[in-house]
Amino acid sequence: MSDGASKFLGVLGHPIGHSQSPRLFKRILSAEGRDDVAYRTFDLPNIEDFHTLTQDHPNLVGLNVTVPHKQAILSSLVRVSEEAQAVGAVNTLVKTPQGWEGHNTDVWGFQRSIQPFLANRHERALVLGTGGSAAAVHHVLAKLGIDAISVSRTGDSTKGTRALGRASIGYHEVSEWVVRHHLLVVHCTPVGMHPHDGDMVPFPTSWLTPEHLVVDLIYTPAETRLLREARGRGAAVLNGADMLRLQAEKAWEIWKTSGV
Ligand SMILES: NC(=O)c1ccc[n+]([C@@H]2O[C@H](COP(=O)([O-])OP(=O)(O)OC[C@H]3O[C@@H](n4cnc5c(N)ncnc54)[C@H](OP(=O)(O)O)[C@@H]3O)[C@@H](O)[C@H]2O)c1
Incomplete structure (x- = not known):
């Protein structure tokens, strides 16, 4: 102390x-x-x-x-x-x-961090990963009325702790049609986190467009390979730094309210 x-x-x-x-x-x-x-x-x-x-x-x-x-x-x-x-x-x-x-202040942090970047066209989302942060992301997207599909290595999100999203597919099922019809992509896995900066989940970034918003919850590095490739296709990109700061501020608010 x-x-x-x-x-x-x-x-x-x-x-x-x-x-x-x-x-x-x-x-x-x-x-x-x-x-x-x-x-x-x-x-x-x-x-x-x-x-x-x-x-x-x-x-x-x-x-x-x-x-x-x-x-x-x-x-x-x-x-x-x-x-x-x-x-x-x-x-x-x-x-x-x-x-x-x-x-759970990840919910607050994620919602407040993406809201300024959302447009009407972001009505369907792909959420990559099925862990704890993906559950918070699905909860927020449901609150915002955004339809989300879960993407995982097994294609079966029910193998995790709970069912996530309205459907669940494997990375190999992410076709050009799927990418073009889901203009919001949220990456919720640790793949690409420092020191493995060159790694990326097997997501086909070549089908991303300037209409897409790609969010990576990772904040180190500030630009993961996924975000770099998405930016290269003209997509808007957002890393996890704002979410991290906002969830901490919300935690502090909760502690202060409790008398800390
Ligand atoms: N910015 C923030 O405030 C914030 C908050 C929370 C988390 N995060 C970041 O978000 C990331 C995920 O956190 P988490 O708590 O959700 O982790 P987690 O509970 O461990 O879940 C990660 C998920 O990633 C997938 N995954 C794991 N290894 C993989 C691999 N080698 N290839 C492809 N997919 C893999 C798995 O899904 P499948 O098995 O279904 O593929 C797993 O369910 C971390 O980098 C964390 O730092 C950031």
Whole structure:
């Protein structure tokens, strides 16, 4: 804990070294003049050790949760917000007198980050990947009335924790027709993330057009190979940096409302 801090917040995951959250919250806490609150990382390989961790740190009042615990932690919580229940994953925890409660601010972050870029023509979407972030993305697209198809390596999104989107196809089924009829593409896999900057999911970028908006939730590198190729076809592109900042700001708002 830093000098003067009487309570702390943190991020829980495994591995955790790559997390951008400490940097983001250092900035938020400093901008708010909150030197009574510190932010740190918790590398927790086994989610069964969550209770021991919270007992060992009684001044811990809030947590961000990242891969691989966003879903597994649900059973350790006393309450889960409606939105997080709908998504089936949490990324923000608040300590209450009854126990820990969970929220999902990825939903807020994703929605606020894409809204300025959406046009009427973006009425159908392809969502690449079927993990936790894809579930948040599907939830937002459904709220916005955008019809989404799930694209995965198996072509079967029900193999994940829940059914995603109105249909599910494999990458090999993404034909020119499919690309031309889905003007929003959202990439929700870790493929292409630093240090594997040259990697890309097998998505046929040659059929993208200037009408397309391609969103990659990855924020390092700032431009993945997928976004570079999409930009090369004239598509509008957006990385995950805005979503990351917005979900952190929303988490801080939740913590402040809870009395942090
Ligand atoms: N910007 C933000 O604020 C933000 C927030 C959350 C997540 N993210 C980023 O989003 C990405 C995904 O996060 P997540 O939490 O959803 O991860 P996840 O739960 O581990 O899911 C990733 C999905 O990616 C697909 N996948 C994994 N390895 C693959 C491979 N080698 N080839 C093709 N597909 C593969 C899998 O889908 P299939 O098996 O169905 O193909 C899997 O379900 C990460 O890079 C993360 O950093 C960013």
